[in-house]
Amino acid sequence: MSRASDVEGDVKSKLDISHVEHSNADYTRNIDARVRNPLLGISKSDLRVQVAGFCHEFGFQDKEDVFFRGALAAQNPETYESFGELTEDDKNVLRREVTHKWHLPRDLYWSIALCSLGSAIQGWDNTGANGANLSFPQEFGIENNQALVGVINAGPTLFGLLSAWAADPINNRLGRRGTIFLTGLFCVFPVLAQSFTQNWWGLLICRFFMGLGMGVKISTIPVYSAEVAPAAVRGGIVTSFQLWVAFGIFVGFCSNLVWYRVGKLAWRFQLGAAFAPAIPVLIFIWFCPGT
Known part of the structure; x- marks a missing residue:
């Protein structure tokens, strides 16, 4: 199987989807054929541990839940709607990033x-x-x-x-x-x-x-x-x-x-x-x- 096929299969299995559109990336120049999400494949429990460590290191303990919800959204930018941990306000903000892209802080x-x-x-x-x-x-x-x-x-x-x-x-x-x-x-x-x-x-x-x-x-x-x-x-x-x-x-x-x-x-x-x-x-x- 070719390298491109291996990568496509890897993406399908990790994201649990049946079809992947080929991007414009040149597989002969990009050995990974895609930009890897650094949070991809991390379980929720491990993600929470990493978020807690980050917040403890930089003094954001009072914002730990916010950082965790943000990490979930960053880990799953296409499927965040299905996560119960995200509040409706969180989801509305994420939707507006697409529908009102110039409505910025x-x-x-x-x-x-x-x-x-x-x-x-x-x-x-x-x-x-x-x-x-x-x-x-x-x-x-x-x-x-x-x-x-x-x-x-x-x-x-x-x-x-x-x-x-x-x-x-x-x-x-x-x-x-x-x-x-x-x-x-x-x-x-x-x-x-x-x-x-x-x-x-x-x-x-x-x-x-x-x-x-x-x-x-x-x-x-x-x-x-x-x-x-x-x-x-x-x-x-x-x-x-x-x-x-x-x-x-x-x-x-x-x-x-x-x-x-x-x-x-x-x-x-x-x-x-x-x-x-x-x-x-x-x-x-x-x-x-x-x-």
Whole structure:
């Protein structure tokens, strides 16, 4: 019997169903041919023991029954209607996730708004240099050194490429909210410090520190968005990251235009203005739910 047939038979036997539709998964590339539900095959008694252990470890003893009902629903997303342990209110909420998929808790909208603002900061930070490089090379006497000007402009991207590799250990250590807060600090102080630099190497150092935060932030915000969003709307919410980065680019160009006629100081305002939207992210990220 083929591997695909084995998998289909395994699914049928475990879920007690007579027919399984083939998904679009390519069996030659996915050795399991499906994404396995981690709760599949666990008995109710064992599931209750695991839930009790989880609640005891993280201090949710008073919510143990709620977590158990949630685990049952997650274990059997297609057959939860038949479970007597779930209340009618539980079932109504689960039904509404499908029939009213945009009727979401206020905390979720708040979290996505903060993530959208964090994404827009990414775009704004990237475009500040587009206006500033019209004047800061003359300020520092490097207008004839195009390679150096290019390195200064690309500094955040270069260091972001390196810092992105640190996203996983930092997230494991600080959690999603802690990581977003930490990277937000790099979107405030180095960005603002750029406006006060007196030489090209000081500007380059500030932009390198910007990149340290940007690389980790761009790797964390989409993951946090996916973790707080229900499955029915997860795809749309996660892909909004690119939309808001593009919006930040638009706002960055508008800011460049606003400061363009200031004169010799224009480049300082163009580079430093992007610190402002990072302030509410630093403050209000702690009002968002953890994941």
